[in-house]
Amino acid sequence: MIAIRGCDLGKSYGHYRVFDRLSVEVEEGQCYALFGPNGAGKTTLLRILATLSRPSTGRFEIAGHDGLTEKETVRGAMLFLAHGSYLYDELDAVENLRFALALRGLTLTDRQIKLALDRVAIGPFADLKTRYYSAGMKKRLTVAKAMLIRPKVLLLDEPYTSLDESGMRLMNQYLRDLAGEGAAVLMTTHDRVRSAEVAHRVGVLDKGRLQECSVEELKAHAIF
Protein backbone atom coordinates (compact mmCIF):
# COMPACT_ATOMS: atom_id res chain seq x y z
CA MET A 1 0.00 0.00 0.00
CA ILE A 2 1.21 3.50 -0.81
CA ALA A 3 1.91 5.50 2.36
CA ILE A 4 3.15 8.74 0.77
CA ARG A 5 1.54 9.93 -2.43
CA GLY A 6 2.20 13.33 -3.98
CA CYS A 7 0.35 14.09 -7.22
CA ASP A 8 1.33 16.93 -9.54
CA LEU A 9 2.73 18.96 -6.69
CA GLY A 10 3.95 22.43 -7.49
CA LYS A 11 5.39 25.19 -5.36
CA SER A 12 6.10 28.77 -6.33
CA TYR A 13 7.31 31.76 -4.34
CA GLY A 14 5.98 34.70 -6.33
CA HIS A 15 7.34 34.29 -9.85
CA TYR A 16 9.98 31.80 -8.75
CA ARG A 17 8.87 28.24 -9.42
CA VAL A 18 10.64 25.69 -7.17
CA PHE A 19 9.06 22.67 -8.87
CA ASP A 20 6.03 21.92 -10.94
CA ARG A 21 3.90 18.79 -11.55
CA LEU A 22 6.07 16.73 -9.26
CA SER A 23 4.74 13.29 -8.33
CA VAL A 24 6.20 10.92 -5.77
CA GLU A 25 5.03 7.68 -4.20
CA VAL A 26 6.56 5.73 -1.32
CA GLU A 27 5.11 2.39 -0.28
CA GLU A 28 4.83 1.02 3.24
CA GLY A 29 8.09 -0.58 4.35
CA GLN A 30 10.11 1.46 1.85
CA CYS A 31 12.86 3.96 2.46
CA TYR A 32 13.18 6.61 -0.25
CA ALA A 33 16.30 8.77 -0.37
CA LEU A 34 15.90 12.10 -2.13
CA PHE A 35 18.99 13.78 -3.51
CA GLY A 36 19.53 17.03 -5.31
CA PRO A 37 21.67 20.14 -5.30
CA ASN A 38 21.13 22.96 -2.79
CA GLY A 39 18.01 24.93 -3.60
CA ALA A 40 16.47 22.15 -5.69
CA GLY A 41 13.37 22.08 -3.45
CA LYS A 42 13.99 18.93 -1.38
CA THR A 43 13.17 20.58 1.93
CA THR A 44 10.25 22.42 0.34
CA LEU A 45 8.80 19.08 -0.76
CA LEU A 46 9.25 17.63 2.74
CA ARG A 47 7.64 20.69 4.33
CA ILE A 48 4.64 20.31 2.03
CA LEU A 49 4.28 16.63 2.93
CA ALA A 50 4.70 17.54 6.62
CA THR A 51 1.74 19.99 6.28
CA LEU A 52 3.97 22.94 7.14
CA SER A 53 3.66 24.53 3.72
CA ARG A 54 0.76 24.51 1.28
CA PRO A 55 1.49 23.38 -2.27
CA SER A 56 0.74 25.94 -4.99
CA THR A 57 -0.74 23.12 -7.08
CA GLY A 58 -1.47 19.42 -6.68
CA ARG A 59 -2.52 17.19 -3.84
CA PHE A 60 -0.90 14.69 -1.51
CA GLU A 61 -1.87 11.85 0.78
CA ILE A 62 -0.13 10.52 3.87
CA ALA A 63 -1.17 7.06 5.12
CA GLY A 64 -4.27 7.27 2.94
CA HIS A 65 -5.42 10.66 4.26
CA ASP A 66 -5.63 13.84 2.21
CA GLY A 67 -2.91 16.25 3.30
CA LEU A 68 -4.97 19.36 2.57
CA THR A 69 -8.32 18.42 4.10
CA GLU A 70 -7.35 15.93 6.82
CA LYS A 71 -4.37 17.73 8.30
CA GLU A 72 -4.82 16.57 11.90
CA THR A 73 -5.07 12.89 10.92
CA VAL A 74 -2.04 13.26 8.67
CA ARG A 75 -0.09 14.92 11.47
CA GLY A 76 -0.96 12.04 13.80
CA ALA A 77 0.31 9.45 11.31
CA MET A 78 3.48 11.30 10.32
CA LEU A 79 6.62 12.47 12.09
CA PHE A 80 8.90 15.11 10.61
CA LEU A 81 12.50 15.33 11.77
CA ALA A 82 13.64 18.66 10.42
CA HIS A 83 16.83 20.71 10.73
CA GLY A 84 15.53 22.27 13.95
CA SER A 85 15.69 19.94 16.92
CA TYR A 86 12.23 20.93 18.28
CA LEU A 87 13.75 20.75 21.76
CA TYR A 88 13.19 23.18 24.61
CA ASP A 89 16.52 24.30 26.01
CA GLU A 90 15.35 24.61 29.61
CA LEU A 91 13.94 21.08 29.73
CA ASP A 92 16.02 17.95 30.12
CA ALA A 93 15.89 14.99 27.72
CA VAL A 94 13.17 13.11 29.59
CA GLU A 95 11.01 16.22 29.95
CA ASN A 96 11.40 17.06 26.27
CA LEU A 97 10.37 13.54 25.30
CA ARG A 98 7.41 13.53 27.68
CA PHE A 99 6.23 16.85 26.27
CA ALA A 100 6.54 15.67 22.65
CA LEU A 101 4.70 12.45 23.49
CA ALA A 102 1.96 14.31 25.37
CA LEU A 103 1.27 16.46 22.28
CA ARG A 104 0.60 13.20 20.41
CA GLY A 105 -1.58 11.82 23.21
CA LEU A 106 0.99 9.18 24.14
CA THR A 107 1.94 8.19 27.68
CA LEU A 108 4.96 5.96 28.10
CA THR A 109 6.58 4.57 31.22
CA ASP A 110 9.87 5.87 32.62
CA ARG A 111 11.40 2.51 31.69
CA GLN A 112 10.39 2.83 28.03
CA ILE A 113 11.82 6.36 27.86
CA LYS A 114 15.02 5.31 29.60
CA LEU A 115 15.44 2.38 27.21
CA ALA A 116 15.08 4.68 24.19
CA LEU A 117 17.60 7.14 25.66
CA ASP A 118 20.05 4.31 26.36
CA ARG A 119 19.64 3.06 22.77
CA VAL A 120 20.75 6.41 21.43
CA ALA A 121 23.51 6.70 24.08
CA ILE A 122 21.91 9.72 25.75
CA GLY A 123 21.00 7.84 28.95
CA PRO A 124 23.87 9.29 31.05
CA PHE A 125 22.77 12.83 30.10
CA ALA A 126 19.05 12.29 30.62
CA ASP A 127 18.85 14.81 33.50
CA LEU A 128 20.85 17.50 31.71
CA LYS A 129 19.07 20.52 30.20
CA THR A 130 19.21 20.19 26.42
CA ARG A 131 20.70 23.71 26.16
CA TYR A 132 23.99 22.00 27.06
CA TYR A 133 23.65 19.31 24.37
CA SER A 134 25.79 19.31 21.24
CA ALA A 135 24.07 19.26 17.83
CA GLY A 136 24.81 15.53 17.54
CA MET A 137 23.31 14.80 20.95
CA LYS A 138 20.20 16.76 20.00
CA LYS A 139 19.92 14.73 16.81
CA ARG A 140 20.23 11.49 18.82
CA LEU A 141 17.47 12.71 21.11
CA THR A 142 15.18 13.29 18.12
CA VAL A 143 15.90 9.71 17.05
CA ALA A 144 14.86 8.56 20.54
CA LYS A 145 11.66 10.54 20.11
CA ALA A 146 10.99 8.86 16.77
CA MET A 147 11.66 5.44 18.34
CA LEU A 148 9.05 6.09 21.00
CA ILE A 149 6.44 7.54 18.62
CA ARG A 150 6.83 4.81 15.95
CA PRO A 151 5.15 6.81 13.14
CA LYS A 152 3.57 5.25 10.06
CA VAL A 153 5.36 7.80 7.91
CA LEU A 154 8.71 9.35 8.75
CA LEU A 155 10.02 12.41 6.92
CA LEU A 156 13.66 13.31 7.54
CA ASP A 157 15.56 16.36 6.37
CA GLU A 158 19.26 15.52 6.14
CA PRO A 159 19.21 12.98 8.97
CA TYR A 160 22.98 12.37 9.05
CA THR A 161 23.96 16.00 9.62
CA SER A 162 25.82 16.52 12.94
CA LEU A 163 25.98 12.80 13.69
CA ASP A 164 29.23 11.01 14.36
CA GLU A 165 30.02 7.58 12.89
CA SER A 166 28.17 5.63 15.59
CA GLY A 167 25.29 8.08 15.39
CA MET A 168 24.95 7.45 11.65
CA ARG A 169 24.99 3.69 12.23
CA LEU A 170 22.33 4.15 14.89
CA MET A 171 20.20 6.25 12.54
CA ASN A 172 20.42 3.62 9.81
CA GLN A 173 19.61 0.80 12.19
CA TYR A 174 16.55 2.72 13.31
CA LEU A 175 15.45 3.44 9.73
CA ARG A 176 15.86 -0.24 8.81
CA ASP A 177 13.83 -1.31 11.88
CA LEU A 178 11.11 1.22 11.16
CA ALA A 179 10.83 0.23 7.51
CA GLY A 180 10.83 -3.43 8.64
CA GLU A 181 7.77 -2.64 10.76
CA GLY A 182 5.98 -1.37 7.66
CA ALA A 183 6.53 2.38 7.96
CA ALA A 184 7.39 4.54 4.96
CA VAL A 185 10.49 6.71 5.15
CA LEU A 186 11.27 9.68 2.93
CA MET A 187 14.54 11.46 3.54
CA THR A 188 16.53 14.19 1.88
CA THR A 189 20.26 13.74 2.08
CA HIS A 190 23.63 14.44 0.48
CA ASP A 191 25.27 11.36 2.03
CA ARG A 192 25.40 8.76 -0.77
CA VAL A 193 27.28 6.15 1.27
CA ARG A 194 25.09 6.13 4.36
CA SER A 195 21.79 6.46 2.55
CA ALA A 196 22.70 3.64 0.12
CA GLU A 197 22.81 1.31 3.14
CA VAL A 198 19.11 1.80 3.89
CA ALA A 199 17.43 3.22 0.79
CA HIS A 200 15.20 0.96 -1.28
CA ARG A 201 14.65 3.70 -3.86
CA VAL A 202 16.51 6.83 -4.82
CA GLY A 203 15.32 9.99 -6.50
CA VAL A 204 17.11 13.10 -7.69
CA LEU A 205 15.32 16.42 -7.63
CA ASP A 206 16.97 18.95 -9.89
CA LYS A 207 15.71 21.92 -11.91
CA GLY A 208 12.15 21.20 -10.76
CA ARG A 209 12.14 17.59 -11.99
CA LEU A 210 12.24 14.38 -9.95
CA GLN A 211 14.09 11.55 -11.62
CA GLU A 212 14.40 8.13 -10.11
CA CYS A 213 17.56 6.04 -10.27
CA SER A 214 18.72 2.76 -8.81
CA VAL A 215 20.55 2.30 -5.53
CA GLU A 216 23.38 0.77 -7.60
CA GLU A 217 23.71 3.97 -9.60
CA LEU A 218 23.77 5.89 -6.34
CA LYS A 219 26.53 3.67 -4.96
CA ALA A 220 28.49 4.06 -8.17
CA HIS A 221 28.27 7.86 -7.89
CA ALA A 222 26.70 7.90 -11.31
CA ILE A 223 24.04 10.40 -10.44
CA PHE A 224 24.18 14.19 -10.74
Add this chain to the structure above:
Amino acid sequence: MPFFRVIRWVAWKDLISEIRSRETISSMFFFALIVILVFSFSFSMDQSETRELIAGIIWVAFAFTGIIGLGKSFSAELQNDCLEHLQISPASKGAIYLGKLAANLLFMLIVEIILFPMFVIFFNLDVVEQLPVLLLIFALATLGLSTVGTLFSAMTVQIRAREVMLPILLLPLAVPVMIAAVEATRGALNGSPIAMYGNWLQLLAVFDVVFTVMSFWVFEWILDS
Protein backbone atom coordinates in the same frame (compact mmCIF):
# COMPACT_ATOMS: atom_id res chain seq x y z
CA MET B 1 -8.48 13.22 28.39
CA PRO B 2 -5.85 14.19 25.78
CA PHE B 3 -7.33 17.71 25.40
CA PHE B 4 -6.82 18.63 29.05
CA ARG B 5 -3.51 16.79 29.14
CA VAL B 6 -2.22 18.99 26.32
CA ILE B 7 -3.35 22.15 28.18
CA ARG B 8 -1.59 20.95 31.32
CA TRP B 9 1.63 20.00 29.50
CA VAL B 10 1.87 23.23 27.50
CA ALA B 11 1.31 25.31 30.64
CA TRP B 12 3.74 23.14 32.60
CA LYS B 13 6.39 23.47 29.88
CA ASP B 14 6.13 27.26 29.86
CA LEU B 15 6.14 27.52 33.64
CA ILE B 16 9.06 25.15 34.19
CA SER B 17 11.07 26.88 31.44
CA GLU B 18 10.40 30.25 33.06
CA ILE B 19 11.16 29.04 36.59
CA ARG B 20 14.53 27.80 35.34
CA SER B 21 15.50 30.73 33.14
CA ARG B 22 13.66 33.57 35.00
CA GLU B 23 14.05 35.67 31.84
CA THR B 24 10.47 36.91 31.45
CA ILE B 25 9.40 37.29 35.07
CA SER B 26 12.51 39.26 36.02
CA SER B 27 12.17 41.69 33.09
CA MET B 28 8.44 42.12 33.82
CA PHE B 29 9.15 42.73 37.50
CA PHE B 30 11.90 45.31 37.00
CA PHE B 31 9.92 47.22 34.38
CA ALA B 32 6.93 47.47 36.71
CA LEU B 33 9.16 48.48 39.61
CA ILE B 34 10.56 51.37 37.56
CA VAL B 35 7.02 52.48 36.65
CA ILE B 36 5.99 52.48 40.31
CA LEU B 37 9.08 54.42 41.39
CA VAL B 38 8.73 57.02 38.61
CA PHE B 39 5.05 57.63 39.36
CA SER B 40 5.56 57.70 43.13
CA PHE B 41 8.23 60.39 42.83
CA SER B 42 6.40 62.31 40.09
CA PHE B 43 3.17 62.91 41.98
CA SER B 44 2.83 64.53 45.33
CA MET B 45 -0.65 63.50 46.26
CA ASP B 46 -2.88 63.50 49.26
CA GLN B 47 -5.02 60.46 50.02
CA SER B 48 -8.10 61.58 48.04
CA GLU B 49 -6.13 62.53 44.94
CA THR B 50 -4.21 59.27 45.15
CA ARG B 51 -7.42 57.24 45.11
CA GLU B 52 -8.58 59.05 41.97
CA LEU B 53 -5.37 58.56 40.00
CA ILE B 54 -3.84 55.37 41.37
CA ALA B 55 -6.21 53.03 39.50
CA GLY B 56 -4.92 54.35 36.17
CA ILE B 57 -1.30 54.11 37.30
CA ILE B 58 -1.79 50.54 38.50
CA TRP B 59 -3.26 49.42 35.18
CA VAL B 60 -0.64 51.21 33.08
CA ALA B 61 2.00 49.30 35.03
CA PHE B 62 0.15 45.97 34.86
CA ALA B 63 -0.71 46.27 31.14
CA PHE B 64 2.76 47.22 29.92
CA THR B 65 4.36 44.64 32.22
CA GLY B 66 2.00 42.07 30.79
CA ILE B 67 2.94 42.98 27.23
CA ILE B 68 6.57 42.13 28.02
CA GLY B 69 5.55 38.66 29.16
CA LEU B 70 3.06 38.11 26.36
CA GLY B 71 5.63 39.11 23.74
CA LYS B 72 7.99 36.41 24.95
CA SER B 73 5.29 33.75 25.13
CA PHE B 74 5.58 32.74 21.48
CA SER B 75 8.95 34.24 20.56
CA ALA B 76 10.46 31.64 22.93
CA GLU B 77 9.02 29.00 20.63
CA LEU B 78 11.19 30.20 17.76
CA GLN B 79 14.26 28.68 19.40
CA ASN B 80 15.08 25.30 17.81
CA ASP B 81 11.99 25.73 15.57
CA CYS B 82 9.71 24.66 18.41
CA LEU B 83 6.87 26.70 16.89
CA GLU B 84 6.93 24.29 13.93
CA HIS B 85 6.71 21.43 16.40
CA LEU B 86 3.49 22.91 17.80
CA GLN B 87 2.19 23.53 14.26
CA ILE B 88 2.62 19.94 13.06
CA SER B 89 1.67 18.22 16.29
CA PRO B 90 -1.67 16.41 16.05
CA ALA B 91 -2.75 17.98 19.36
CA SER B 92 -5.77 20.26 19.39
CA LYS B 93 -4.55 23.77 18.62
CA GLY B 94 -7.25 25.09 20.93
CA ALA B 95 -5.69 23.09 23.77
CA ILE B 96 -2.27 24.54 22.94
CA TYR B 97 -3.80 28.03 23.06
CA LEU B 98 -5.44 27.38 26.43
CA GLY B 99 -2.15 26.01 27.82
CA LYS B 100 -0.30 29.13 26.66
CA LEU B 101 -3.08 31.32 28.05
CA ALA B 102 -2.92 29.57 31.44
CA ALA B 103 0.84 30.11 31.66
CA ASN B 104 0.59 33.78 30.61
CA LEU B 105 -2.24 34.43 33.04
CA LEU B 106 -0.24 32.89 35.86
CA PHE B 107 2.91 34.92 35.03
CA MET B 108 0.94 38.16 34.98
CA LEU B 109 -0.94 37.38 38.19
CA ILE B 110 2.29 36.46 39.99
CA VAL B 111 3.87 39.78 38.99
CA GLU B 112 0.72 41.70 39.96
CA ILE B 113 0.57 39.99 43.36
CA ILE B 114 4.19 40.94 44.00
CA LEU B 115 3.74 44.52 42.72
CA PHE B 116 0.45 45.48 44.32
CA PRO B 117 1.86 45.64 47.89
CA MET B 118 4.46 48.08 46.51
CA PHE B 119 1.68 50.33 45.22
CA VAL B 120 0.07 50.11 48.66
CA ILE B 121 3.35 51.14 50.35
CA PHE B 122 4.49 53.83 47.89
CA PHE B 123 1.06 55.45 47.54
CA ASN B 124 -0.05 54.88 51.14
CA LEU B 125 -3.24 53.02 50.21
CA ASP B 126 -5.68 51.50 52.67
CA VAL B 127 -6.96 48.40 50.88
CA VAL B 128 -7.53 45.75 53.55
CA GLU B 129 -11.33 45.82 53.31
CA GLN B 130 -11.38 46.01 49.50
CA LEU B 131 -8.81 43.26 48.97
CA PRO B 132 -11.22 40.45 47.90
CA VAL B 133 -12.96 42.62 45.31
CA LEU B 134 -9.63 44.04 44.09
CA LEU B 135 -8.34 40.49 43.57
CA LEU B 136 -11.49 39.70 41.59
CA ILE B 137 -10.93 42.79 39.41
CA PHE B 138 -7.26 41.88 38.87
CA ALA B 139 -8.19 38.30 37.93
CA LEU B 140 -10.91 39.32 35.45
CA ALA B 141 -8.93 42.12 33.81
CA THR B 142 -5.71 40.10 33.64
CA LEU B 143 -7.60 37.22 32.01
CA GLY B 144 -8.95 39.69 29.44
CA LEU B 145 -5.46 41.03 28.67
CA SER B 146 -3.94 37.52 28.52
CA THR B 147 -6.69 36.18 26.27
CA VAL B 148 -6.18 38.79 23.57
CA GLY B 149 -2.45 39.08 24.25
CA THR B 150 -1.79 35.35 23.82
CA LEU B 151 -3.58 35.40 20.47
CA PHE B 152 -1.74 38.48 19.22
CA SER B 153 1.56 37.11 20.50
CA ALA B 154 1.01 34.12 18.19
CA MET B 155 -0.07 36.39 15.33
CA THR B 156 3.00 38.62 15.53
CA VAL B 157 5.63 36.00 16.33
CA GLN B 158 6.75 35.60 12.71
CA ILE B 159 6.91 39.36 12.10
CA ARG B 160 10.36 40.91 12.26
CA ALA B 161 9.17 43.94 14.28
CA ARG B 162 7.06 41.83 16.62
CA GLU B 163 8.07 43.78 19.75
CA VAL B 164 6.56 46.90 18.18
CA MET B 165 3.60 45.25 16.51
CA LEU B 166 2.30 43.43 19.60
CA PRO B 167 1.41 46.57 21.62
CA ILE B 168 0.17 48.36 18.48
CA LEU B 169 -2.30 45.56 17.79
CA LEU B 170 -3.09 44.59 21.37
CA LEU B 171 -3.69 47.91 23.11
CA PRO B 172 -6.56 49.19 20.93
CA LEU B 173 -8.41 45.91 21.39
CA ALA B 174 -7.65 45.92 25.13
CA VAL B 175 -9.12 49.41 25.63
CA PRO B 176 -12.46 48.05 26.95
CA VAL B 177 -10.57 45.89 29.46
CA MET B 178 -8.36 48.79 30.54
CA ILE B 179 -11.27 51.22 30.98
CA ALA B 180 -13.36 48.66 32.87
CA ALA B 181 -10.39 47.67 35.03
CA VAL B 182 -9.54 51.30 35.89
CA GLU B 183 -13.15 52.21 36.70
CA ALA B 184 -13.73 49.10 38.81
CA THR B 185 -10.39 49.51 40.64
CA ARG B 186 -11.15 53.19 41.32
CA GLY B 187 -14.59 52.25 42.69
CA ALA B 188 -13.10 49.57 44.93
CA LEU B 189 -10.30 51.82 46.21
CA ASN B 190 -12.82 54.59 46.98
CA GLY B 191 -14.78 52.12 49.07
CA SER B 192 -17.90 52.49 46.91
CA PRO B 193 -20.50 49.72 47.12
CA ILE B 194 -19.97 47.04 44.47
CA ALA B 195 -23.29 47.96 42.82
CA MET B 196 -21.72 51.29 41.80
CA TYR B 197 -19.11 49.62 39.60
CA GLY B 198 -20.68 46.18 39.08
CA ASN B 199 -21.35 47.01 35.42
CA TRP B 200 -17.62 47.28 34.80
CA LEU B 201 -17.09 43.84 36.36
CA GLN B 202 -19.80 42.45 34.11
CA LEU B 203 -18.11 44.02 31.09
CA LEU B 204 -14.82 42.37 32.08
CA ALA B 205 -16.50 38.99 32.49
CA VAL B 206 -18.26 39.26 29.11
CA PHE B 207 -15.03 40.37 27.41
CA ASP B 208 -13.20 37.39 28.95
CA VAL B 209 -15.78 34.86 27.77
CA VAL B 210 -16.18 36.32 24.27
CA PHE B 211 -12.46 36.66 23.55
CA THR B 212 -11.49 33.33 25.11
CA VAL B 213 -14.02 31.51 22.92
CA MET B 214 -13.13 33.53 19.81
CA SER B 215 -9.37 33.13 20.31
CA PHE B 216 -9.79 29.41 20.96
CA TRP B 217 -11.47 28.98 17.58
CA VAL B 218 -9.19 31.19 15.47
CA PHE B 219 -5.92 30.01 17.03
CA GLU B 220 -5.63 27.00 14.71
CA TRP B 221 -5.90 29.25 11.67
CA ILE B 222 -3.35 31.70 13.16
CA LEU B 223 -0.86 28.93 13.95
CA ASP B 224 -1.24 27.33 10.52
CA SER B 225 -0.82 30.58 8.63
